Amino acid sequence: CAGWPFLPKDQLIEQLYREIAALKEEVVNFKAEHVRQLYALVAGTLRYSPVLEKLLAGAALLQAEKKLSLHLAKVLVYDLLFGKGLKCGGRWKALARRHRARLEAELARLKVRQKVIRNEDLLAPAQAGGPGASQVPRYVRINTLKTCVDDVIDFFKREGYSYLGKAASVEELRALSGKKFLLDLHLPELLVFPPQTDFHDNLLYTSGHIILQDKASCLPAFLLSPAAGSHVIDACAAPGNKTSHLAAILKNKGQIFAFDMDAKRLATMNTMLMRAGVTGFQLAQQDFLMVDPGDPKYSKVAYILLDPSCSGSGMVNRVPTAEAAPSAERLQALAGFQRKVLSHALSFPALQRLVYSTCSLHREENEDVVGAVLQERGSAFRLVHAFPCWPCRGLAAFPGAESCLRASAADTLTHGFFVAVLERRGDGAAASSSLPAAADNTSRHSEGTEPGAAPKKRKRKKQRVKE
Numbered sequence: 381c382a383g384w385p386f387l388p389k390d391q392l393i394e395q396l397y398r399e400i401a402a403l404k405e406e407v408v409n410f411k412a413e414h415v416r417q418l419y420a421l422v423a424g425t426l427r428y429s430p431v432l433e434k435l436l437a438g439a440a441l442l443q444a445e446k447k448l449s450l451h452l453a454k455v456l457v458y459d460l461l462f463g464k465g466l467k468c469g470g471r472w473k474a475l476a477r478r479h480r481a482r483l484e485a486e487l488a489r490l491k492v493r494q495k496v497i498r499n500e501d502l503l504a505p506a507q508a509g510g511p512g513a514s515q516v517p518r519y520v521r522i523n524t525l526k527t528c529v530d531d532v533i534d535f536f537k538r539e540g541y542s543y544l545g546k547a548a549s550v551e552e553l554r555a556l557s558g559k560k561f562l563l564d565l566h567l568p569e570l571l572v573f574p575p576q577t578d579f580h581d582n583l584l585y586t587s588g589h590i591i592l593q594d595k596a597s598c599l600p601a602f603l604l605s606p607a608a609g610s611h612v613i614d615a616c617a618a619p620g621n622k623t624s625h626l627a628a629i630l631k632n633k634g635q636i637f638a639f640d641m642d643a644k645r646l647a648t649m650n651t652m653l654m655r656a657g658v659t660g661f662q663l664a665q666q667d668f669l670m671v672d673p674g675d676p677k678y679s680k681v682a683y684i685l686l687d688p689s690c691s692g693s694g695m696v697n698r699v700p701t702a703e704a705a706p707s708a709e710r711l712q713a714l715a716g717f718q719r720k721v722l723s724h725a726l727s728f729p730a731l732q733r734l735v736y737s738t739c740s741l742h743r744e745e746n747e748d749v750v751g752a753v754l755q756e757r758g759s760a761f762r763l764v765h766a767f768p769c770w771p772c773r774g775l776a777a778f779p780g781a782e783s784c785l786r787a788s789a790a791d792t793l794t795h796g797f798f799v800a801v802l803e804r805r806g807d808g809a810a811a812s813s814s815l816p817a818a819a820d821n822t823s824r825h826s827e828g829t830e831p832g833a834a835p836k837k838r839k840r841k842k843q844r845v846k847e
């Protein structure tokens with residue numbers, strides 16, 4: 381389309397509608413400006429689809445413009461009334477402009493009928509992105525490989541934002557509005573801005589000084605907390621936000637082995653890691669299940685971050701599709717894979733600590749996976765009661781499952797997320813004293829639990845992880 385060079389031909393739009401569900405938040409991390417614009421345009425059109433259908437019917441647009449397809453009409457009207465105000469050009473812009481007054485009048489009538497003032501209020505909760513979606517703040521992780529917290533705070537102050545200091549409660553984050561920002565109350569290198577703040581064109585983002593990453597997705601690397609110099613596996617790594625977080629915690633000292641099956645996502649990841657200044661990593665396009673734990677290359681791997689494919693049902697800004705409610709068969713297949721990959725990860729001989737995470741809300745992919753694998757592994761590993769101050773805990777799927785962490789838009793103002801921290805039992809267990817302050821905070825209050833066993837108090841050992 382003239383003026384919309386990124387918009388494919390009309391017949392592809394329908395296919396895009398179907399495929400958009402696969403585009404998660406990382407899509408916005410792609411360098412290509414057009415991919416971001418396309419995502420925003422199609423995702424916005426989908427959100428407003430039921431409203432757009434009413435407007436099109438009310439204005440009789442398709443009857444007046446016989447050559448206009450329903451899908452393209454929705455995109456045009458979305459951009460005209462709810463988007464950026466028709467960035468396209470050529471005949472489509474002329475067409476939309478011809479009908480502008482009628483469409484605006486229809487929109488006003490619809491608002492009166494539904495007794496609402498804001499466009500957003502025309503959306504049913506599911507189209508608004510699920511409960512709480514519009515409340516999730518913009519989280520900004522400071523990439524300590526390139527900069528520091530104070531410098532980034534100063535930068536945003538110079539950009540006209542007011543810094544309100546460290547938040548004391550989730551309520552404070554919820555109340556954030558306008559050009560104000562806070563330091564997060566749980567995570568030390570995380571800034572919090574009001575929802576919908578967009579920094580994708582900000583210099584700090586394009587230069588890799590900040591990473592736009594949801595707070596819940598910062599938990600896995602933070603809780604794994606590998607000591608500088610360690611060998612770490614990121615088993616399902618692309619597009620790499622957690623890998624770059626791990627590298628920052630390692631201060632680029634040590635070795636990260638990162639695996640993913642998807643070549644395109646790995647290519648994006650490579651670009652992102654370079655931009656973030658990550659060194660000391662090896663990326664492999666490989667099925668992690670085929671990685672040999674007995675390979676001497678991995679003999680020093682003491683930490684594994686496992687963030688496998690999941691239903692994604694916790695993603696609050698994802699486009700509502702059937703995938704938001706996966707079928708029982710799909711859940712079973714996902715859970716089967718997750719159990720297999722977790723069990724495989726626990727078979728690395730020098731492994732001391734593992735973090736398992738998903739962005740799923742389903743117990744089948746979360747507590748049930750962890751419970752089943754712990755049971756299968758006998759007493760070799762225990763579940764750590766990580767981050768005791770975290771307000772939202774695991775569902776009571778087995779005794780001690782509350783040691784896991786959960787996150788949600790309603791409770792933690794984040795995407796829906798699940799995290800479990802597992803540690804090897806016995807003398808070889810990861811010594812808390814070898815962990816940086818962040819994880820030390822976690823394990824100081826930790827108690828081991830396993831399915832079927834009562835939580836036990838753990839003695840802190842003054843033992844270093846052998847590396």
Ligand SMILES: C[S@@+](CC[C@H](N)C(=O)[O-])C[C@H]1O[C@@H](n2cnc3c(N)ncnc32)[C@H](O)[C@@H]1O
Pocket residue numbers: 597615616617618619620621622623639640641642645666667668669687688689690
């Ligand atoms: C939830 S995403 C990981 C997100 C990533 N940890 C991050 O924070 O950017 C899951 C990834 O697992 C990859 N994957 C799925 N099965 C895999 C397997 N058997 N081995 C390695 N990677 C796999 C997918 O390609 C996908 O990129």
